[in-house]
Amino acid sequence: MSDSYSLLILPGDGIGPEVMTEVVKVIDWLQANRGLSFDISHGLVGGSSYDAHGTPLTDETMAKAQAVDAVLLGAVGGPKYDDLDFSVKPERGLLRLRKDMDLYANLRPAQCFDALADFSSLKRDVVAGLDILIVRELTSGVYFGEPRGIHADNNSDNEGGRVGINTQRYTSGEIRRVARSAFELARRRNNKVCSMEKANVMESGILWREEVQWVRDNEYPEVELTHMYADNGLMQLVRKPGQFDVILTDNLFGDLLSDAAAMLTGSLGMLPSASLGKPMANGRPKALYEPVHGSAPDIAGQGKANPIACILSFAMALRFSFDQGAAADALERAVEKVLADGVRTADLMGPEGGTPVSTSEMGDRIVAALAQA
Ligand code: NAD
Numbered sequence: 001m002s003d004s005y006s007l008l009i010l011p012g013d014g015i016g017p018e019v020m021t022e023v024v025k026v027i028d029w030l031q032a033n034r035g036l037s038f039d040i041s042h043g044l045v046g047g048s049s050y051d052a053h054g055t056p057l058t059d060e061t062m063a064k065a066q067a068v069d070a071v072l073l074g075a076v077g078g079p080k081y082d083d084l085d086f087s088v089k090p091e092r093g094l095l096r097l098r099k100d101m102d103l104y105a106n107l108r109p110a111q112c113f114d115a116l117a118d119f120s121s122l123k124r125d126v127v128a129g130l131d132i133l134i135v136r137e138l139t140s141g142v143y144f145g146e147p148r149g150i151h152a153d154n155n156s157d158n159e160g161g162r163v164g165i166n167t168q169r170y171t172s173g174e175i176r177r178v179a180r181s182a183f184e185l186a187r188r189r190n191n192k193v194c195s196m197e198k199a200n201v202m203e204s205g206i207l208w209r210e211e212v213q214w215v216r217d218n219e220y221p222e223v224e225l226t227h228m229y230a231d232n233g234l235m236q237l238v239r240k241p242g243q244f245d246v247i248l249t250d251n252l253f254g255d256l257l258s259d260a261a262a263m264l265t266g267s268l269g270m271l272p273s274a275s276l277g278k279p280m281a282n283g284r285p286k287a288l289y290e291p292v293h294g295s296a297p298d299i300a301g302q303g304k305a306n307p308i309a310c311i312l313s314f315a316m317a318l319r320f321s322f323d324q325g326a327a328a329d330a331l332e333r334a335v336e337k338v339l340a341d342g343v344r345t346a347d348l349m350g351p352e353g354g355t356p357v358s359t360s361e362m363g364d365r366i367v368a369a370l371a372q373a
Contacts, residue, residue: 004039007039007071007072008061008070009040009041009043010065013077014297015074016076018301018305019074019075019291019306019309021359025367026314026331026367030370036324043065045076046075046077047077050090056089056090057092057096062100066101070284070289070321071288072289072290072317074290074291075291075293075294077090077297078297078300098138101275101286104276105177106273106275107274108133108273109132110132110133110262110271112264112265113270114128115336116265116270118350119267119348120265121263126240129242130242134258136258139251140171140174140251142166143166146169148165150163170204170208170250175211177278179215183215183223187220188325192244193226194225194244196227196253198229198230198231237261238260267347268347269345270308270309271293272292272309273289275289284321285321289317291309293309303360304356306348308335311331315328315331333373334366334372
């Protein structure tokens with residue numbers, strides 16, 4: 001029996017609890033058959049927490065999230081909560097988790113399973129076998145920089161009389177810490193990082209480039225580092241995505257690049273993510289794992305949701321928080337096998353049609369494949 005890993009499960013709203021039920025099947029199987037041991041606690045986040053406690057995240061749940069090895073979240077939100085005050089909207093629960101845990105490195109893999117290569121908007125031979133990891137800085141940059149705001153600007157020849165301001169600001173420390181995350185991850189993969197900014201027109205981009213290079217030269221000399229302007233990077237991502245392994249970039253460019261990369265691989269129901277922070281006393285980073293998709297109110301409660309994004313998010317937790325790379329590989333192989341066998345939830349049905357399986361059946365099939373992986 002290995003060490004026990006502490007995991008806080010926050011299913012959230014809409015399809016969140018449905019897809020999380022399938023992850024729990026995987027966890028139960030790993031505990032029963034692979035000698036892994038998880039110390040699991042459950043909590044509420046988003047609308048479900050608002051319904052129970054009048055807040056999208058209680059202090060108690062926040063404290064639990066700070067104490068565990070990893071948090072796994074389903075999704076938050078839904079039309080029921082649209083008219084709530086901004087301060088108690090479901091999304092505030094998620095934002096508080098990210099902020100209070102100081103999760104500065106957002107990892108978004110873009111992996112194309114062979115069986116789904118025809119789902120991409122790009123040609124099969126461009127995306128087949130694709131396996132990229134985008135590391136986006138998540139807690140600083142232009143989304144947070146001061147000054148910001150919309151002000152009157154009546155002193156110039158300005159039709160409309162207003163000015164909108166945001167500030168792109170990065171400290172060297174903020175750049176170095178996320179760069180270290182990217183280099184650490186590259187070491188576990190193909191030892192290649194491409195850093196993207198706009199050093200040609202932005203001082204913050206020059207600093208970004210210099211600091212990333214500094215970290216590489218002083219701490220990760222064995223990792224191959226290249227630099228690219230982010231506009232060219234986005235073009236290269238759709239032209240020849242296979243040239244990349246780890247892409248490191250800032251908050252704004254990462255927002256754009258990761259959404260574009262997501263579309264290379266097909267359905268929203270397939271995309272996992274991880275957000276990592278500083279290492280804790282046990283050496284593992286603070287970590288939140290969640291599917292990229294939202295609560296999908298249009299299909300909630302109907303057994304139609306694809307649980308794979310949430311299951312692959314748990315595979316990331318196995319790899320990055322629990323040092324269980326072999327179990328993560330096995331789980332990813334199980335997903336690949338099920339897809340190769342033609343098992344599809346409704347979102348993965350191609351023009352050829354067929355009968356989709358339910359959320360629960362997809363989970364069962366993945367667990368069955370895991371037993372053979
Ligand atoms: P969404 O991701 O919930 O859904 C977009 C479309 O993709 C829908 O048609 C949905 O049915 C489909 N879809 C999403 N996940 C799927 C899955 N696993 N399987 C099959 N189909 C899936 O985005 P939205 O509709 O813009 O937002 C709905 C709610 O979710 C909103 O309240 C929004 O604020 C919230 N949201 C939450 C998160 C999060 O929790 N991280 C992210 C995005 C949106």
